Amino acid sequence: MSSPDTTDPTGTTTVHAAGCVLWRRSPIDGxxxxxxxxxxxxxxWSHPKGKLKRGEDALAGALREVEEETGYEATPGARLSTVRYLANARPKQVRYWAAEATAGAFTPNTEVDRxxxxxxxxxxxxxxxxxxxxxxxxxxxxxxLA
Incomplete structure (x- = not known):
């Protein structure tokens, strides 16, 4: 398990995050x-994701963020790409997985309203x-499917 942030040789701290591309089959047409x-x-508008807690496994963090942001539990699938970009002038790395929504319901909150x-x-x-x-x-x- 890694810490949520790491420092590279230049002293720049990378923020570590994880998320999922959450999917389901439509209840209407499949x-x-x-x-x-x-x-x-x-x-x-984005995929559900968030910063990892100290010592948190990336996949566990991704599933936690999905549930916190969408209200859905999910079954993880294939590992997807890692996305790297600057956020607030700091490098950010987000690891993603495919995840099938299983049970749950969305409730708006301060972080995600829709x-x-x-x-x-x-x-x-x-x-x-x-x-x-x-x-x-x-x-x-x-x-x-591609």
Whole structure:
């Protein structure tokens, strides 16, 4: 298990986070749906994710964040890409997994005020950050739908 943050040789601290591309089969037509979360603090749409707690396993952290942000429990699947970017002038690394929603229900909270279940195409178009769009392609490949 790693600590949530690491320092590189230049003294820059990397923030470690984890998340999931949460999916389900539509209760209406059985088609694939991807869950996106809306964070009012940033007014953005993204995949559920968050910083790891000290000593927390990345997959455990990803599933914890999914449940905290969406209200859904999930069964983890394939490991997806790791996304790296700068957040508040600090490097951030987010490890992602595919995860199938199993049980639960969304309740709005201060961190996430809305969720949407969208088709892969609609989800790709709704995501605020272009870097998050390739994760949908990763999911489709992992589910052998690409």
């Amino acid at each position: 088609e694939l749906e991807i869950c996106l979360v809306h964070r009012p603090k940033y007014d953005d 969720i949407l279940w969208l088709s892969p195409t609609a989800a790709r178009n709704r995501l605020t950050q272009p870097r998050d769009r390739s994760l949908i392609d990763d999911l489709l490949a992992a589910l052998h």
